[in-house]
Amino acid sequence: MTTASPESGTNAAIPDAATQIDIYRRMSLISQNDEAARKTVKSGRLMMPYYSPKGQEVIPSAVSVNLNDDDRICTIYRGTHDMLAKGVPLRDLWAEMAGRVTGTCKGKGGPMHVTHPASGAILTTGIVGSSMPIANGLAWAAKLSGSKRVTVAYFGDAASNIGAFHESLNLASVWKLPVVFICQNNLFGEHTRFENSTSVDQISKRAVAYGMPGVTVNGNDPFEMYAAAHAAINRARDGEGPTLIEAMTFRFYGHVFGDDDHYMTKEEKAAALAKDPLPLFRARLIADGVATEATLAELDADIRAQIEDAIQFALSSEMPPLEELTRDVYAEAGAA
Ligand SMILES: Cc1ncc(C[n+]2csc(CCOP(=O)(O)OP(=O)(O)O)c2C)c(N)n1
Numbered sequence: 001m002t003t004a005s006p007e008s009g010t011n012a013a014i015p016d017a018a019t020q021i022d023i024y025r026r027m028s029l030i031s032q033n034d035e036a037a038r039k040t041v042k043s044g045r046l047m048m049p050y051y052s053p054k055g056q057e058v059i060p061s062a063v064s065v066n067l068n069d070d071d072r073i074c075t076i077y078r079g080t081h082d083m084l085a086k087g088v089p090l091r092d093l094w095a096e097m098a099g100r101v102t103g104t105c106k107g108k109g110g111p112m113h114v115t116h117p118a119s120g121a122i123l124t125t126g127i128v129g130s131s132m133p134i135a136n137g138l139a140w141a142a143k144l145s146g147s148k149r150v151t152v153a154y155f156g157d158a159a160s161n162i163g164a165f166h167e168s169l170n171l172a173s174v175w176k177l178p179v180v181f182i183c184q185n186n187l188f189g190e191h192t193r194f195e196n197s198t199s200v201d202q203i204s205k206r207a208v209a210y211g212m213p214g215v216t217v218n219g220n221d222p223f224e225m226y227a228a229a230h231a232a233i234n235r236a237r238d239g240e241g242p243t244l245i246e247a248m249t250f251r252f253y254g255h256v257f258g259d260d261d262h263y264m265t266k267e268e269k270a271a272a273l274a275k276d277p278l279p280l281f282r283a284r285l286i287a288d289g290v291a292t293e294a295t296l297a298e299l300d301a302d303i304r305a306q307i308e309d310a311i312q313f314a315l316s317s318e319m320p321p322l323e324e325l326t327r328d329v330y331a332e333a334g335a336a
Pocket residue numbers: 078126127128129155156157158159160186188189190255
């Protein structure tokens with residue numbers, strides 16, 4: 001087991017320039033999309049429960065550049081960042097959030113149940129801890145069929161206190177499943193602070209009980225996150241079994257949109273905002289000569305236009321007709 005300090009930043013493999021820009025592109029997409037989602041709900045144009053992933057952009061962005069289109073992810077209600085990083089198209093995502101027929105699930109899943117198999121986003125769940133056993137099932141299927149497909153299970157720190165976490169890590173280890181468990185430790189579970197609900201100071205320490213590598217990394221450092229994901233995904237793809245990655249991060253807003261986040265101290269929130277990973281990485285790319293300000297500005301503007309287009313598309317699409325209510329719930333008679 002290797003356990004790195006969350007602040008270490010050392011031993012991180014540096015991704016090549018194109019990959020660095022790709023990580024930035026995904027982060028910008030997530031961040032701008034989050035801003036658009038909060039604005040759209042606040043303006044009353046769309047009513048939905050919304051769980052902001054703002055502050056957590058690095059994690060799925062640095063993970064997804066290591067995944068193929070064919071690889072799978074299972075995520076949670078706070079998962080728009082994971083889905084966008086994996087490639088769920090904006091129009092399909094927004095239409096599903098708005099409950100329209102053009103959405104990923106024909107408008108019947110809604111924001112907490114987005115599924116888009118074509119991009120590998122198989123599960124979004126509101127049941128805390130349930131992304132892990134389902135990821136195991138997908139990984140087991142990949143193993144049985146002899147495919148090299150890897151599945152990533154994303155979940156929060158509080159989910160590591162649920163039975164399904166422990167059962168899933170145990171089984172994945174015994175069966176050497178091609179799965180990577182990525183805990184996004186944003187230091188809060190709903191309105192409860194991490195230290196008030198979790199028996200260990202690092203969730204990665206729990207990996208030792210299940211005979212798999214466990215690592216804690218700074219999930220706001222793109223290079224450190226990239227290196228950890230790269231190693232774990234390669235290990236899974238090579239048939240060597242699962243890894244637990246604990247990615248330290250901080251969510252900038254309350255649990256759900258509208259929550260007054262009184263359980264965060266002003267000081268810790270200010271410190272986290274001062275280290276917003278998006279502007280930091282943007283400045284680093286320019287300072288390192290990886291990209292120019294003009295290139296990144298163009299990339300940001302292009303994303304902004306795509307998001308605006310997706311919102312218009314979603315809000316002008318039809319709601320599902322009543323007949324859809326019981327369709328896709330049970331298999332049609334005679335279907336294979
Ligand atoms: C099995 C289950 N228990 C309780 C809840 C209520 N609940 C919803 S979100 C949440 C907190 C989860 O926190 P964490 O796993 O750390 O993820 P985060 O929201 O911080 O991303 C709880 C307890 C639930 N949805 N499912």
